[in-house]
Amino acid sequence: MxxxxxxxxxxxxxxxxxxxxxxxxxxxxxxxxxxxxxxxxxxxxxxxxxxxxxxxxxxxxxxxxxxxxxxxxxxxxxxxxxxxxxxxxxxxxxxxxxxxxxxxxxxxxxxxxxxxxxxxxxxxxxxxxxxxxxxxxxxxxxxxxxxxxxxxxxxxxxxxxxxxxxxxxxxxxxxxxxxxxxxxxxxxxxxxxxxxxxxxxxxxxxxxxxxxxxxxxxxxxxxxxxxxxMELQEFDGSYIEYNFSLLQTKIELQELATSDEEEFWRNEMLIKKLRYLATEHTEAARGKSLNARVKIQERLEKRRIKAPFVDIKEPSISFVTDNEMEETIVLKVNDYSARFDDILLENVNFEIKSTDKVALVGLNGTGKTTLVQEIFKNNNDSIEINQQVEVAYLSQLQGKTLNESNTILEEFFDVGFKTYEEIKSYISGYGFEEEIINQKIESLSGGEKNMLQLAKISASNANLLILDEPTSHLDTYSQIALEKAIEDYKGAILMISHDFYTIVNCMDFVLIIEDKTIRKMSMRKFRKMIYASYFDKDYLEIEQKKKLVETKIALALKGTDIELAKVLSDELEGLIKLL
Incomplete structure (x- = not known):
C-alpha cells in the first residue's frame, strides 16, 4: 500500500x-x-x-x-x-x-x-x-x-x-x-x-x-x-508485544552497559598506565599498545550510547504552590443550574477541599466544560471560591489560554518571566528545545500546545487547578509525567477527563454527571461501574498488575539489578498473555 x-x-x-x-x-x-x-x-x-x-x-x-x-x-x-x-x-x-x-x-x-x-x-x-x-x-x-x-x-x-x-x-x-x-x-x-x-x-x-x-x-x-x-522503528505485532520487546531491549542494553562500564574503566586505568610508561620509556611497542587500547576505548564509548527508542526522555512536569492551605473548603457549588435550549444541569451541589483531587466525568455533551468555565470565571452566585485560593485553568480549547499569534518566548514574557535564559531553561524541562523558542504557538502540534499550557500552570503557583481534558493530544510519556505531577501536587485539582488510567491513578473521588445533576462517587464504585460497562472481564485488574510490575522493573534497572529485572520480566510476560 x-x-x-x-x-x-x-x-x-x-x-x-x-x-x-x-x-x-x-x-x-x-x-x-x-x-x-x-x-x-x-x-x-x-x-x-x-x-x-x-x-x-x-x-x-x-x-x-x-x-x-x-x-x-x-x-x-x-x-x-x-x-x-x-x-x-x-x-x-x-x-x-x-x-x-x-x-x-x-x-x-x-x-x-x-x-x-x-x-x-x-x-x-x-x-x-x-x-x-x-x-x-x-x-x-x-x-x-x-x-x-x-x-x-x-x-x-x-x-x-x-x-x-x-x-x-x-x-x-x-x-x-x-x-x-x-x-x-x-x-x-x-x-x-x-x-x-x-x-x-x-x-x-x-x-x-x-x-x-x-x-x-x-x-x-x-x-x-x-x-x-528523527528515526523510525517498524514492528509487526500488537502494541503490548511492542512495549514488551522494548523493555526486553532495555534490560539487554543495561546488562551490556554494566559490563561495558566495568570494561571501560579497566581500560581507562590501563591507558593511564601505558601513557605513563610511554613517557618514561621510548620503545615503539609501548606506543603501539597505547594506540590499540585507545581504539578499544573509542569502540566502548560508542557502545555506551542508548538506543533512541529505549531511552526516551520524559518531560519534567511539576505543579507547585506557594500558598498551601490547611484542610478547608476551597470550592463550593450550591444549587447550580445551566441551560442552553434545554436544561443542561440543575440542582448541582458539591464541595472540594484544599488537597482533594477530583475527576468530573460524564458523557459527551452533558455540560462538564460549561461548569468548569463558570467556576474559573467565578461570577455565578451558585459558585463560591475561598478568598485565599488562586486558580489556574487548562482549557481543551487551547486558544482560550494561549495567544497563538505569540512565539513561545513572547508567551512566557507575558506571564512574568524576565529573561531569555530563564525561559529557555524553564521550558526545556517540558521538552521544548532552544531552536523552537521563537516559533509561533499556532504552528505547534496539539500535544505541544497542551504541554505549553501545563508549563504555564506550573509557573502560576496556584493552589486550585482546573484541568479540562489535560491528557488530550499528549503522548504516553507526557501522560505518565502528568500523573506523577498530579500525585505530588499539594493543592486541589478539579479535572475533566475521559482517560480512565489517569483518573484511577491520581484521583481521590469522582463527580459523575447523571440525569442532569452531579453525584459524588468513590473510586471503588467508579472502577466497578466502568469495569462493568466498558471493559472486558478482568482487564483492568491485569492492566494495573502489569503497570505495577513495569514500575518494579524500572526501579530494578535504576539500581542496576539486572537479575531481578529478568525475573520480573518473566512475570510481566505472563500478565501480557492474559491481556
Whole structure:
C-alpha cells in the first residue's frame, strides 16, 4: 500500500526525519506513535499530498489511491445544517442524484453517446464505494457505534465527541483504500471510545492511525510505527508485544552497559598506565599498545550510547504552590443550574477541599466544560471560591489560554518571566528545545500546545487547578509525567477527563454527571461501574498488575539489578498473555 525509503525532512527550526523507511501492507491496522512534536502529523501530510513537500528519499503509493481522512481537530462548526444521515451519505446521495439527472437528460437528448459515457463513469464511481447498499451500511455502522438514535438529528445537535465518531463512519463508508486518522480518540467519553474501538476493528481496509490512547493501543492494531529522535522503528505485532520487546531491549542494553562500564574503566586505568610508561620509556611497542587500547576505548564509548527508542526522555512536569492551605473548603457549588435550549444541569451541589483531587466525568455533551468555565470565571452566585485560593485553568480549547499569534518566548514574557535564559531553561524541562523558542504557538502540534499550557500552570503557583481534558493530544510519556505531577501536587485539582488510567491513578473521588445533576462517587464504585460497562472481564485488574510490575522493573534497572529485572520480566510476560 505504502513504501517509504530513506525519507528525510526538515523545518527551518529543526530536523524531523533522517533516512526513515517503512512499508504498510494491504489490510494492516497500524498505530503511529511517538512523542509530541516529533513529526507524526507532518508525515501523514506528506503521504496525503507528497507534491506539496520538498523531501529527500522515495515515497511509493498508487497515485489513484482513495484516502479517507479524519483530522485531530473537530470541524463541527464548519459543517452545514443537515441531518446525521445526510452528512454520512453526502457522497452517495450526490452520485445518486447525478445518475438520476443523467437519465433524465438521456430521455430528451439527441446526442446520447457522451451521456452514456458519463452515466457509466458515475455508475462505476457509485459502485466503487458500494453505493447500492449505502443506506443499510449507514444503519449498520451507526448501530455498531451505538449512535442509531442520532440518525435523524441535525449535525449541530451533536457533541464534539459524537461528531468525531460520525466523521469516522462517513470516511469508512466511502470505501477508502487507505484510512488515515489523526488522534480520532481525543475528547471521546468511555462509551464513544469503545464505539471507536469497534469501528476500527470492524474495518477491513488498511489503516494508519496516530493515537496516544492506551486503551485503543492495547486493543486495535497489528502493526506499530514508532517515530522518535528523527528515526523510525517498524514492528509487526500488537502494541503490548511492542512495549514488551522494548523493555526486553532495555534490560539487554543495561546488562551490556554494566559490563561495558566495568570494561571501560579497566581500560581507562590501563591507558593511564601505558601513557605513563610511554613517557618514561621510548620503545615503539609501548606506543603501539597505547594506540590499540585507545581504539578499544573509542569502540566502548560508542557502545555506551542508548538506543533512541529505549531511552526516551520524559518531560519534567511539576505543579507547585506557594500558598498551601490547611484542610478547608476551597470550592463550593450550591444549587447550580445551566441551560442552553434545554436544561443542561440543575440542582448541582458539591464541595472540594484544599488537597482533594477530583475527576468530573460524564458523557459527551452533558455540560462538564460549561461548569468548569463558570467556576474559573467565578461570577455565578451558585459558585463560591475561598478568598485565599488562586486558580489556574487548562482549557481543551487551547486558544482560550494561549495567544497563538505569540512565539513561545513572547508567551512566557507575558506571564512574568524576565529573561531569555530563564525561559529557555524553564521550558526545556517540558521538552521544548532552544531552536523552537521563537516559533509561533499556532504552528505547534496539539500535544505541544497542551504541554505549553501545563508549563504555564506550573509557573502560576496556584493552589486550585482546573484541568479540562489535560491528557488530550499528549503522548504516553507526557501522560505518565502528568500523573506523577498530579500525585505530588499539594493543592486541589478539579479535572475533566475521559482517560480512565489517569483518573484511577491520581484521583481521590469522582463527580459523575447523571440525569442532569452531579453525584459524588468513590473510586471503588467508579472502577466497578466502568469495569462493568466498558471493559472486558478482568482487564483492568491485569492492566494495573502489569503497570505495577513495569514500575518494579524500572526501579530494578535504576539500581542496576539486572537479575531481578529478568525475573520480573518473566512475570510481566505472563500478565501480557492474559491481556
Amino acid at each position: 505504502i513504501k517509504v525509503d530513506n525519507l528525510s525532512y526538515s523545518f527551518p527550526q529543526k530536523d524531523l526525519y533522517k533516512n526513515i523507511s517503512f512499508t504498510l501492507e494491504d489490510g494492516q491496522h497500524c498505530a503511529f506513535i511517538g512523542t509530541n512534536g516529533c513529526g507524526k502529523s507532518t508525515l501523514i501530510d506528506i503521504i496525503m499530498d507528497p507534491e506539496k513537500y520538498m523531501f529527500d528519499g522515495k515515497l511509493e503509493m498508487d497515485s489513484d489511491c482513495r484516502i479517507g481522512y479524519v483530522s485531530q481537530f473537530s470541524q463541527l462548526g464548519e459543517t452545514k445544517e443537515i441531518t446525521v444521515f445526510e452528512y454520512i451519505g453526502e457522497k452517495f446521495i450526490k452520485l445518486q442524484n447525478e445518475i438520476t439527472s443523467i437519465c433524465s437528460e438521456m430521455e430528451t437528448s439527441s446526442d446520447i453517446e457522451p451521456l452514456l459515457e458519463k452515466y457509466q463513469q458515475t455508475l462505476d464511481a457509485f459502485g466503487a464505494i458500494n453505493g447500492d447498499n449505502f443506506e443499510n451500511n449507514i444503519n449498520k455502522n451507526l448501530n455498531l457505534a451505538n449512535l442509531s438514535k442520532y440518525k435523524d438529528l441535525m449535525i449541530s445537535e451533536l457533541s464534539g465527541g459524537e461528531f468525531k465518531l460520525i466523521q469516522v463512519i462517513k470516511e469508512m463508508l466511502n470505501s477508502p483504500e487507505l484510512m488515515i486518522m489523526d488522534e480520532p480518540d481525543v475528547f471521546l467519553d468511555f462509551g464513544n471510545l469503545n464505539s471507536l474501538k469497534d469501528l476500527i476493528n470492524s474495518h477491513v481496509g488498511t489503516m494508519l492511525i496516530i493515537t496516544h490512547n492506551r486503551y485503543l493501543l492495547n486493543h486495535c492494531f497489528n502493526k506499530i510505527l514508532h517515530l522518535e529522535n
